Every structure is written in C-alpha cells, then in structure tokens.
Amino acid sequence: MRITCPLCGSRDRREFHYYGGAVYAERPAADAPPEAWDGYLHLRDNPAGETRDLWYHELGCSAWIEVTRNTVTHAVLSARLLAGPERQGRSARSILTKKKPNSGGKGR
Numbered sequence: 001m002r003i004t005c006p007l008c009g010s011r012d013r014r015e016f017h018y019y020g021g022a023v024y025a026e027r028p029a030a031d032a033p034p035e036a037w038d039g040y041l042h043l044r045d046n047p048a049g050e051t052r053d054l055w056y057h058e059l060g061c062s063a064w065i066e067v068t069r070n071t072v073t074h075a076v077l078s079a080r081l082l083a084g085p086e087r088q089g090r091s092a093r094s095i096l097t098k099k100k101p102n103s104g105g106k107g108r
C-alpha cells in the first residue's frame with residue numbers, strides 16, 4: 001500500500017506509523033461525562049468500506065496525516081495533513097487533544 005504524504009508525495013506505507021481511527025483525534029473535554037470517555041477509549045467502528053485513520057510519517061517529514069481508505073479494496077482515497085513541521089504551533093499533542101465542537105469543550 002502507498003500513502004501520498006501531502007508534504008513528501010507517494011511513499012510506501014512502511015514509512016508511516018498507524019495510530020488508529022481518526023476519531024482518536026477527537027478527544028473529549030477533560031470534564032466530559034464518563035460515557036464520553038468510555039466511547040473514546042473503548043468503542044471503535046470496524047467498517048467494511050471507507051474509513052479515516054491517523055498515520056504518522058515516522059521515516060519522513062514527521063507529519064500527522066488523516067488517510068481516507070477503503071478497507072475492502074485497500075484503495076487510499078485521500079490523505080489530509082493534520083500537523084507537520086510547516087504548521088507552527090500544531091504539534092502532535094495538539095492533534096490528539098483537539099475537541100469536537102459538540103463535546104462540551106470550547107474548541108480550539
């Protein structure tokens with residue numbers, strides 16, 4: 001499988017570290033109810049079809065990328081830059097602490 005890094009271009013997937021579903025970047029607010037944290041930590045969809053995942057370009061530019069791919073055909077449909085060296089102030093930590101607008105947090 002090849003992933004097109006928005007900064008480096010098409011690369012072998014072995015250059016990337018898979019971090020899980022893109023919902024992992026949608027962390028609940030610290031004071032969110034236990035049900036929100038239970039869902040965030042334990043519940044994942046396992047779709048046969050289109051999915052969004054977080055990938056880290058470990059052997060490349062250190063960018064965090066959201067990859068949309070099809071789990072049936074293995075086709076990579078798109079790759080979107082979430083954080084990278086050219087986006088000052090958006091570290092990996094900021095990606096993993098981003099809040100949903102309706103999660104009770106105040107957003108970014």
Ligand SMILES: [Zn+2]
Pocket residue numbers: 005006007008009057060061062063
């Ligand atoms: Zn890259």
